[in-house]
Amino acid sequence: MRNRKKTINDFKMAIAARSVNESFCRAAVGAFAALCDPTVEELSDLKTAVSEAVTNCIVHGYREKPGRIYIDAALLEGNVLRVKIRDKGCGIEDVSRAMEPLFTTAGGERSGLGFTVMESFTDSLKVRSAPGKGTVVTLTKKITGKCDG
Amino acid sequence: MTITQENGSMTARLTGEIDHHTAAYLRHAIDASFVRIRPDRLILDFSGVTFMDSSGVGLALGRYRQTRAAGGTLVLTGLSDRDRRMMQLSGMQNKEGIEFR
Ligand SMILES: Nc1ncnc2c1ncn2[C@@H]1O[C@H](COP(=O)(O)OP(=O)(O)OP(=O)(O)O)[C@@H](O)[C@H]1O
Ligand SMILES: [Mg+2]
Numbered sequence: 416m417r418n419r420k421k422t423i424n425d426f427k428m429a430i431a432a433r434s435v436n437e438s439f440c441r442a443a444v445g446a447f448a449a450l451c452d453p454t455v456e457e458l459s460d461l462k463t464a465v466s467e468a469v470t471n472c473i474v475h476g477y478r479e480k481p482g483r484i485y486i487d488a489a490l491l492e493g494n495v496l497r498v499k500i501r502d503k504g505c506g507i508e509d510v511s512r513a514m515e516p517l518f519t520t521a522g523g524e525r526s527g528l529g530f531t532v533m534e535s536f537t538d539s540l541k542v543r544s545a546p547g548k549g550t551v552v553t554l555t556k557k558i559t560g561k562c563d564g
Numbered sequence: 565m566t567i568t569q570e571n572g573s574m575t576a577r578l579t580g581e582i583d584h585h586t587a588a589y590l591r592h593a594i595d596a597s598f599v600r601i602r603p604d605r606l607i608l609d610f611s612g613v614t615f616m617d618s619s620g621v622g623l624a625l626g627r628y629r630q631t632r633a634a635g636g637t638l639v640l641t642g643l644s645d646r647d648r649r650m651m652q653l654s655g656m657q658n659k660e661g662i663e664f665r
């Protein structure tokens with residue numbers, strides 16, 4: 416159903432998987448979303464979800480080693496923003512387990528809440544992953560503002 | 565971030581954006597002062613924070629473990645409603661030795 420929605424506007428970017436770029440990634444998606452005049456709340460929700468996914472690429476996907484993150488954002492008809500965040504890192508063995516609240520393989524200062532936060536701050540979350548190949552996270556969020564087509 | 569101390573309390577006033585990148589610096593700065601001051605109470609003041617993701621939750625949980633190990637209390641204050649909700653997804657509000665203000 417989601418795929419049948421017409422794309423009205425879109426952008427793609429590829430960026431080095433470095434932690435310094437986390438703020439750039441969420442700001443870039445935020446600036447694209449801002450074209451739709453979202454509420455402050457909608458914008459922070461989206462930026463938080465993007466920040467979670469991008470951080471996961473860096474921390475888990477590439478284990479803080481060099482790599483690239485691919486972001487594909489689209490505004491679909493019906494004021495729906497769809498953001499895909501992809502890495503070509505280690506992938507996830509058991510996706511449903513990884514998505515459980517508080518589950519983390521990192522320990523230390525990670526809380527295991529990234530997927531839970533993505534889920535609660537967006538309208539849909541889809542995770543596709545293959546060990547050794549990488550991970551794609553697809554988020555969608557409906558924006559209540561008016562978008563220029 | 566600014567760090568102050570008073571009557572056995574240490575307060576870290578966090579500012580700007582907290583993500584995985586900035587949390588590393590904040591953690592080091594807070595921990596360096598913590599071992600020097602040895603406070604009974606560590607107060608993390610989030611009122612100057614403009615953005616936070618789950619790295620902020622990890623930062624608080626890490627400081628909680630540290631204050632607990634030293635027999636002290638962690639106080640979280642100045643959180644926006646959404647950031648407080650994010651913190652509480654971890655269940656930390658039900659733990660001994662942690663206060664939300
Ligand atoms: N892009 C990814 N590549 C490989 N593994 C991943 C990726 N994203 C998530 N994971 C796995 O899923 C687990 C859960 O991710 P989640 O974001 O929910 O928590 P976390 O990153 O461990 O902690 P937090 O996000 O709270 O700092 C991770 O610990 C990791 O094992
Ligand atoms: Mg995470």
